[in-house]
Amino acid sequence: MRASTDATSYGRRPSPSDAPACRRGRRPVAVLVAALLACIAVTAPSGPLVGAARADDELDFGLQSHRLSGVALTGNATFPTDQLKRIMRLQEGSWMRPLREARYQPHLVETQIRLLRNYYRNRGFHQVITRVDSITVNEGGGDVLHISVVEGRRTYIRRLTFTGFEPVSEARLREAVTLQEGAPAPADLNAFGSDIYALREILRDETYLDAAVTPELTLAPLPDDAGFAADLNYRIVTGKSYRINNILLSGNNLTIDRLVQRELEVQPGDPLRWGRVEDTRRNLLGTSLYRDVNISAVNSDTLTGAADLSVHVVERRPAYYELGVGVGSLERVRLLAAWGHNNLWGTGQRVQVRGRGSWNVEDVVGSPISFDQGQINYRGEISYVNPRVRDGRYSLDTTVFLSRETRGESGLNMFGWGANVGTFWRSSRSVTNNVFLGYKVTEPEIHPQAPEEWQARFAEVNPSVSRVRSLNWAMYLDHRNDVFRPTTGDYTALTAQLAGGLLGGDYHFFKWTAAWHDYRKMPVGTLAVRVKAGGTKTYGASLDEGPDGVPYDDRFFAGGASTVRGYANNSLGPQVTDEDELDFLNYTSDVLLPDNPARGGNYLLLTNLEWRIPLPALRKWGLATVVFFEGGNVWAELREVQLRGFRLSSEPGFPTDPGSTKVWDFRYSLGTGVRFDTPFGPVRVDVGFPLKRARYLSETRDYKDPSAVWHFSVGYPF
Numbered sequence: 001m002r003a004s005t006d007a008t009s010y011g012r013r014p015s016p017s018d019a020p021a022c023r024r025g026r027r028p029v030a031v032l033v034a035a036l037l038a039c040i041a042v043t044a045p046s047g048p049l050v051g052a053a054r055a056d057d058e059l060d061f062g063l064q065s066h067r068l069s070g071v072a073l074t075g076n077a078t079f080p081t082d083q084l085k086r087i088m089r090l091q092e093g094s095w096m097r098p099l100r101e102a103r104y105q106p107h108l109v110e111t112q113i114r115l116l117r118n119y120y121r122n123r124g125f126h127q128v129i130t131r132v133d134s135i136t137v138n139e140g141g142g143d144v145l146h147i148s149v150v151e152g153r154r155t156y157i158r159r160l161t162f163t164g165f166e167p168v169s170e171a172r173l174r175e176a177v178t179l180q181e182g183a184p185a186p187a188d189l190n191a192f193g194s195d196i197y198a199l200r201e202i203l204r205d206e207t208y209l210d211a212a213v214t215p216e217l218t219l220a221p222l223p224d225d226a227g228f229a230a231d232l233n234y235r236i237v238t239g240k241s242y243r244i245n246n247i248l249l250s251g252n253n254l255t256i257d258r259l260v261q262r263e264l265e266v267q268p269g270d271p272l273r274w275g276r277v278e279d280t281r282r283n284l285l286g287t288s289l290y291r292d293v294n295i296s297a298v299n300s301d302t303l304t305g306a307a308d309l310s311v312h313v314v315e316r317r318p319a320y321y322e323l324g325v326g327v328g329s330l331e332r333v334r335l336l337a338a339w340g341h342n343n344l345w346g347t348g349q350r351v352q353v354r355g356r357g358s359w360n361v362e363d364v365v366g367s368p369i370s371f372d373q374g375q376i377n378y379r380g381e382i383s384y385v386n387p388r389v390r391d392g393r394y395s396l397d398t399t400v401f402l403s404r405e406t407r408g409e410s411g412l413n414m415f416g417w418g419a420n421v422g423t424f425w426r427s428s429r430s431v432t433n434n435v436f437l438g439y440k441v442t443e444p445e446i447h448p449q450a451p452e453e454w455q456a457r458f459a460e461v462n463p464s465v466s467r468v469r470s471l472n473w474a475m476y477l478d479h480r481n482d483v484f485r486p487t488t489g490d491y492t493a494l495t496a497q498l499a500g501g502l503l504g505g506d507y508h509f510f511k512w513t514a515a516w517h518d519y520r521k522m523p524v525g526t527l528a529v530r531v532k533a534g535g536t537k538t539y540g541a542s543l544d545e546g547p548d549g550v551p552y553d554d555r556f557f558a559g560g561a562s563t564v565r566g567y568a569n570n571s572l573g574p575q576v577t578d579e580d581e582l583d584f585l586n587y588t589s590d591v592l593l594p595d596n597p598a599r600g601g602n603y604l605l606l607t608n609l610e611w612r613i614p615l616p617a618l619r620k621w622g623l624a625t626v627v628f629f630e631g632g633n634v635w636a637e638l639r640e641v642q643l644r645g646f647r648l649s650s651e652p653g654f655p656t657d658p659g660s661t662k663v664w665d666f667r668y669s670l671g672t673g674v675r676f677d678t679p680f681g682p683v684r685v686d687v688g689f690p691l692k693r694a695r696y697l698s699e700t701r702d703y704k705d706p707s708a709v710w711h712f713s714v715g716y717p718f
Contacts, residue, residue, distance in 0.1 A: 068092060068102040069142025075149035078125075087119045088112040090145070102142075106135075109145070120151065122191040124184025126219075126228065127152035153227025155185045155219065164236040167206055173234070176202055185230035189215055196234075203238060204274035209297055209307070210239035242272040242297070245306040251313040255289060256346045260311065262391045263287065272297065272307060279429065284313060287387065289343055291316050318343035330408075331358035332371065350385040362408030364449045373449050375413060379403040395424040397436065411450035411458075415443040422472070434474045437503075442466045442553075468551055469505035471498045480519060484681065487526045491517040499554070501540055508540040509550045513604070517718055525613040525624075530718040534604040535638070547602045547636040555600030556634045559667075561711035562718070563606055564632040566669025566688025568709060573634035574599040574663060575696055601634025603641065605666070608632075608718055612675075622677035626686070631668045640664040652693040652704045661694040668692055673711075681715040 071090050073081045085092070090112060092102050113130050120128040129150040136144045160181050162173050174180070177195040186192065192215040203211035218231045246268055252260055263283035265276040277295050284293045292314040300307040324336035340352035361374040379401065386396040402417045422436020443465045446458040473496045480489035493515045500508025513534035520527045534556055542549030560569035610628040618624075635641055645665045653660030661667075673686030693705035 065103040065105050067142040068104045068145070069138045069140060070144045072144055072146045073149065074147070075151065078123075078151060078154075079119075084116060084119070084149075088116050104143070104145075113147070116147075116149070118188065120149070121187035123186070124154040124156060125151050126155050126185075126187045155187075155228045155230050157181055157183050157185045157232050158220070158229035159231045161231070161233045162236060163233060164238065165234075167208065167238055167241075168202060172202060173199060177234075179232065185217065185232065189217065199234060199236070201274070203236070207241045207243070207271045207273055208238040209242050209272065209274070209300070210302075212237045212239070240302050240305045242300065242305050242307045244268050244270050244272050244309050245299070245301075246308045248298070248308055248310045249313075250310070251315065254315050254318060254346055255313075255343055255348065258391065259287075259289070259346070259348045260284065260313065262388055264311075266309065272309070277309070280311070282429070284311075287348060289316060289318070289348060290314055316342070330360060330362045331377070332361050332374065334358040348387055350383075350387070352381075352383045354381045355379070360406040360408075362406055364408045364447050365411045365451055365454060366409070367449075367451075369449050375406045375447070377405050379405075389423075393425050397422050397424055406447065408447070411447045411454045413445045413447055415445065417441050430478050432476045432478075434472075434476075436472050438468070438470045438472055440468045466507075466551060467505045468499055468507055468554070469503040470500075471503065472496070480517075486517075486519040486528075487521055488519055490519070497554070500542065507549065507551050507554075508542040509536050509538045509554070511536040511550070511554060522611070525611060528608075528610045528612060528716075528718065530606065530608040532604065532606040536602040550602055552600055555602060556604035557600055558604065558606065558632045558634050561684070561686065561713040564630045564667060564669055564688075565628065565671055565686050565711050565717075566630070566690040566709050567667060567705060570600075571705070572632065572663075572667055573601040574636045599636070601636055603635045603638055604632070605641075606630075606632035610717070624675040624677070624682075626673045626675065627670075628672070628686070628688075629668070629670045630688075631666055633664070633666050635664055647692075649691045652695040655695060655697055661692045663694060663696075665692055665694070667694075678714075684711070684713050684715070684717070686711040686713075 068090065070092055071085055071088075073084060076084055090104060109132060113132060117128060117130040120130070129152070131148055133146045133148050136146065138144055157179060158181065160174070160177075160179075162170055165173055176198040179186075179192065179195055196213045196215065199213045200211055203213075214235045214237075216233045216235055218233075219228045220231065221228055244266055247261075247264065247266075249257055249260055263280060265279040265283065266272070270276075281293045281295055284290055290313045294310075294312045294314075296310050297307040298310045319341045320339070322336065322338040324334075326334040326336070328334065335357050336355070338352065338354040340350065342348075342350045344351060355378070357376065357378040359371075359374045360377045361369060361371055363369065380403070381399060381401045383397070383399040385398075388394075389396050397420070399420045401419070403415070405414045405416075406412075407414055418438065418440035420436050420438045422434060424432065424434045426432050444458075444463050446455050450458075475494045477492040478489075480486040480491050493513070495511075495513045497511040499505060499511070511534070513532065515530065515532040518529045520529075536550045536554070536556075538545060538547075538549035557570040557573070558564055559567035559572040564572065608628065608630045610626050610630075612624065612626050614624050633645075642664065645662065647665070648668060650659060650661040650665065655662070668691040669688045670691065671686055671688035673684055675682040675684055687708055687710050689708050690705055693707065695705075696703045
């Protein structure tokens with residue numbers, strides 16, 4: 001199967017030892033001695049150790065690096081030149097690497113030629129010949145490597161068969177392998193490693209732990225000297241079928257045995273299916289109690305087909321604390337503290353206490369205040385989680401929170417408190433569910449340093465305490481290859497919220513969202529796609545209020561770094577133009593309004609397309625770039641969604657002009673950005689250019705969307 005290749009010497013200067021008179025041959029000894037003396041007399045200057053110096057000089061030439069001016073590749077008809085250069089790891093000079101001079105080491109070129117040859121052979125070119133024809137020096141002083149490829153005929157798999165696979169269907173085996181009929185046949189049997197592993201995993205999942213899989217490749221010449229065809233057979237020896245005898249636990253010094261046992265997907269007496277064993281390992285790691293989990297079959301008895309299962313866990317330290325101090329222009333002094341325990345009494349139950357306090361000296365309605373006129377802001381939260389109630393599949397999650405926040409631009413201090421109680425469970429390996437009851441209370445108070453007219457206006461509006469009680473459900477379907485940095489797979493999130501009704505409270509509405517994310521590898525980088533839609537509907541006592549029956553905090557907003565870049569944060573959709581409504585929303589909502597006049601919508605649609613591109617020359621500094629095209633908006637009522645609103649571009653003309661951008665138009669933007677990778681996720685700097693800018697007119701302002709908007713944030717937008 002192996003094709004011979006030409007061996008060519010290169011990267012070596014001609015030396016005196018290459019002279020014909022100095023070559024060895026079959027001649028009398030006297031003649032050889034005379035020739036040797038002649039060589040020394042002619043080629044060696046006088047002085048000691050001259051011969052040794054020349055040998056070192058020749059050795060140094062082979063080991064030192066040379067400047068690489070270029071690589072001239074010929075004969076490669078199947079694969080592009082740039083791809084083959086990357087295979088050989090010969091990097092020429094590029095504008096993307098302005099500070100790095102391209103160099104190579106002559107004594108390693110043969111290794112790189114071998115990489116090129118193996119690349120061809122494992123893609124069906126069994127008779128390929130690769131060689132360095134010559135090395136020349138260009139005018140700039142760098143070396144040019146002239147490499148030729150003689151591809152020859154390509155060998156394809158003609159027939160794929162399996163022998164000895166009785167316990168498993170042939171169809172299942174065929175689905176597991178990537179090298180099918182019609183695919184190029186690798187010349188090296190090591191290239192079948194991934195398919196062998198996939199077949200062994202199937203057999204291990206069918207209890208055959210000792211199964212052996214051996215590929216057999218037979219070449220048959222084709223007529224008319226058209227090359228070769230390959231017949232591939234996988235010879236399978238299943239061995240003994242195993243069952244579980246005992247399960248041996250070790251390493252759990254801080255957790256009780258029952259905590260490990262309840263995560264097991266197998267029990268003594270069960271068939272030893274390795275897929276269920278891997279599910280067990282994932283379950284144990286998902287508890288966050290263990291840094292590592294090792295599971296192996298031990299004490300195997302090949303006569304009876306019984307084996308013990310050893311489960312060894314490496315525990316994490318269960319208790320932790322966090323302390324932090326910060327300063328800022330608004331929050332002059334900021335303190336953070338947290339304490340938690342992930343394994344109460346060794347049962348896996350978790351408790352966490354978090355607190356954040358600050359002294360806020362924010363300008364009040366644009367007027368500076370002194371340090372001693374500041375306000376104390378805080379947020380405290382206590383959470384408790386029992387991941388397996390009565391060792392079942394459902395968890396118990398409870399959270400109680402209390403907060404106070406200064407809104408200087410609104411002239412308010414906002415109090416809030418509430419609680420959530422719910423459960424979390426996993427339907428399958430990739431599907432999780434979350435259901436909880438929520439209770440939230442919001443109470444506004446005028447800031448002591450607010451102007452007198454604002455205090456009078458607050459007393460006139462007399463905002464009341466707002467209470468929202470809701471039942472919430474969410475389901476997540478996750479098929480991504482990486483939760484934090486996905487490059488393949490998809491992710492779906494569905495949520496529903498029912499507020500009011502039998503639960504009581506001041507608002508009665510139903511809210512839903514649906515989001516789909518998809519990630520695909522491109523020849524360069526990753527293409528990320530998101531489509532998200534949502535809606536709300538009032539009922540009961542809030543039905544007569546229409547869209548305004550949904551509290552401001554529960555409406556949809558669009559525009560900004562995580563929705564539609566190119567527009568200001570939460571700026572899309574209906575706008576607040578009535579001063580009375582603006583004051584009321586300021587005093588009753590959790591969202592700052594004077595700098596954000598959006599009313600919010602009851603319906604949402606987002607579409608995002610982002611191409612995430614690595615920068616090879618800057619990768620070691622963690623830098624990458626993106627190109628994105630996005631669209632979206634929110635609407636107060638469904639009838640406002642019109643087909644003509646999806647036109648690609650329009651101008652920010654007078655609002656009554658039919659051709660101008662309307663607030664109900666679906667808004668598009670495109671842009672680019674830079675990513676700096678950190679352990680906490682990418683730091684993003686994006687600039688978006690809106691394709692549909694709008695003009696906003698009211699009694700108090702005349703405003704147009706800017707032609708470009710910068711966004712700074714952390715983490716992926718989706």
